[in-house]
Amino acid sequence: MMQVVVVLIPSDLSKPLKTHYISWDETGSAKIDHGILSLLHQDEDIEISNFDAMDDRIEVPLLRPGNSTDSPGLYAYYRSYGRLKSQPTPNIRATRLAMAVGLMSLRFHGDVLIARSHPSGRPRWSNVTIEDLRGACISPDLRSKNQNELMCGIGDDSVREDMEVAPLWIKNAAQKNYHDAVAIARLRKVMENEKKHQQNVDKILANSSSSEEKFSLTAKSPLCLHCRRPSKNLCKSCSGAYFCSPQRGCRSVGWSHDCQCRTWMSYVSRREELSTFGYFDPDWQAKLVGREFQLSDDPYKKFLASQMNIKCDEDCEVIYSLSMSSWWRTETDGWAGGDSSSAQQVDITTRKSYLQGFAPIPSEYLPPMQRVCDQDYERLLSKNTNVVGLRRLLSWEDYYRLRDIPPQSPVALLCTFPLTIYHAIVEYGEVPVTVARMLRRPLRIHVVGTEKELNFLDLFKEVGFLLPEDLKVEIIFIAREDMLPTKCRMATSASSDGDGDGNNDDRFLLRVEMTTNLTVGVVGGTYAGESIDDTTLDPNFDCGSGPPDMIIAMNAGLYAYESWRSVIDYLYHNKGVVGVFSDYNEYSGYNCASLGGAASRESLCINPFRQPLSLPVYSMNLPQFSNGFIYVFNEQELD
Template sequence: MECAAKGMGTPCTGPATRRCGGCGAVSYCSYSHQISHWDEHKEECGRLKKQMEHVDALCDFPFTFSSEVTSQVASQEVTKCSFLQSQGLHKIGIWTYECRCEQSVALSNFLRSKDHWYLPKELCPCTEPSNDLPKILSSWKEYYKWRSLPLCSPVALLLHWPLSIYYGIQLASHGISPGSSGELRIHYLGPEKELHQLPAFGELRVLFPGVHVFIELVGPSIPQNGDGECAIISGYPKCLDEECKCKFLDENKANDTDNYKVNLRLWRGFYHDRFRDIVKNGLPHYIVGPNAGIAAYASWKPTVELIRNLNVPAIFSDYSEEAANLAARCVSTVTGHSLSLPIQLNPFRQPFMVEDAALCVPCFSNCFFFGM
């Protein structure tokens, strides 16, 4: 935890062990830094205090490893690296980019590779579900039950990407089934680590059954040699069991028009700069901005202005309720309107607390939704 007044003037005198007595959400290295930061902090203090009252709800997950990835991370007993090591997944395949030990992998080569869960079949969704999709999934427990997964499976650490897309779109569509035309076009803004976890997006095939999903991924993190790259996901990452039927699926099904697919295309740059090129493939049904950081980056302003004029539902997420609150102010300032989708907790947030977050309030990837 860093001192909330770091960089504001005098250097920090040591670790940030002194919490604000009002909210308990920010920490300081010294009394003098706490005093100097008050003019900035006083406006947010009451808001953060209310958020601290809901810490238990943020950390409420059904998994058998929940205490490891929440309370033990908060106390620095567990890191993402150590957790992945305990699962036998550290620095392996699509799990590589879940920790700070990430290795450099050529994106274009990765898109063309076939990946694996590196888990036995009983712990991962490597084949079609045995039952039809319930009307609306609204929790990790419901999803795991539908996919016949035990609650010790760690796949939620990666599947929070497609499940957050699914749930966000359900919220934006007010329960009306999207993709009635047989196609679902999504503009996905600001991808980063998920660019190396795209095989997990194959789960969208069963979350939106009978629909061809087209996703345009747009952002400055896409490498130059990835601009314009395309990929088709027609199945799921495979499991470790050599006799599992996921090993024997007909590879020619990738060309079968009856086999619904997830189609991906990458665009390097900001959405407002690349928009004219992107929409040559069709206007979006939904715009999705995961972990957006709208209040943190000035580059979002022209993008929000563009979205305002499109009249297309846009669903954003962020790591904390405070980040979502600040984003809501920015959106309101740019558009002159309040949010169409109020800030709310995402039941499919990643079940692993962000390490070394700026606030003492627990933060999670894709933690809170809001929309315009």
């Protein structure tokens, strides 16, 4: 006789998860399928002889088994709706489990049975326990701190602070499922007619891009999470999502929010912490985290209009003039795929001083355009260094004091970008820095997914000024060609019409020495996937003196664009390259971090150099800040 332990997840939340034993004889007529059916029909009296005739179970693979012993498979079973008189109750806990393993669109109704398979598939089945699944059934966010917080909140006395709330193979499931999906997509692409497929993809992307751009430019108020109609009614439980009035029924139809509701409550509870920037003068900063800034972009535009002498019309649209050439332009008008009025004026070949870029802010409110010396660090800050001797800055206060910037200065609104890169190097770049120094070459960094950073390239001199002079750094900004401003696209076209001699420098739209220890380059394109062509880049060779030591992407949103797949795939197959990403809010950050596996999930944390400005999310009421959260793929430690 064969026996396996399975777990039943009832759709009724008042009923606990329950362990069941299924026994069968491999040589006889009784199959494991019969055991699964009997559990799904446990409220009915059905004879075994009728099981084959009324088999209405549906099998859903939640995780494909791998080859290693720590890579089992996971399967869900539920009854088909076709034979039921009405759709059964949504299964919140089983849907949370699906979300936890990266299957964000999967929804379950009715009781769900979970079975686990052996990694090798022989024998197929192995035992699964309630302890394996409990954490994922409580919240899709599997970070230990978050899980313990939620479990304690529901009065689970069995929880300990040091307790692992999910096994490693569950925490790594989202990463594995993501790469499986990418592999399947590639196979499908090969099997289809290439030209026809590409035309369809281009059409879909074009329609998607235009609609997203229109939405982002026209949305002026919060939107219902379910139907996307304007609404200001917050979820009464978590205050993290907007829904239409009860009469429309969006809250009940959009029941999948129940899978996230308690988790979002904890995210919302961190708003005060995220909104606290103690050092800044409240006359300019405190208002930027107020409620009106969480609901619309217009208050920020009005703030810039009053503080930076940027003129706006009655609809808060920027009125441009030929003399308006400061770095604040893209803050007021956005990027819009390089096609906004502000982006079209960007010329990356023109160098600017801080006084020109931050205009009209006076010079006494700006950081000096010179290197920070060791005496300044020792005089102004405690001796806080990482293991390779790089100075740690722990807050905006540390940075402002070090650079002699008064609290009245709003430069942090833009300095969030270079400071996030500096923070990534100091906190996660110890091994790459050590390797670069040993080989006596620059630390090589690719900043991928670049957009409005192209407007203030000179501001990244701050990275060079803050790092020690003997650490040479090469930062290559890589922007999708459809995200480049008009003047950059013209330069790309001119480069592609060149002699085609294969020189790596043909890819560069710009390469300039910003400081004595920092070289900055700009490249148009995306990382190559299966093949390299005129629109893709080989990250190992095309973008500088060699392959990157670190990949950094700010406000990435890895789920948002297919072009991120090649970046994630590159990091997956090159464990020696550290990937550091920032994201706007905790929900997006956590889901994207899960693509890097268990360690990446746990690495998600608040970025001390987030922009001191609350941003609207429209369909959500989660705390949202540019570069708000940070996480790392392939984190490394020195032995």
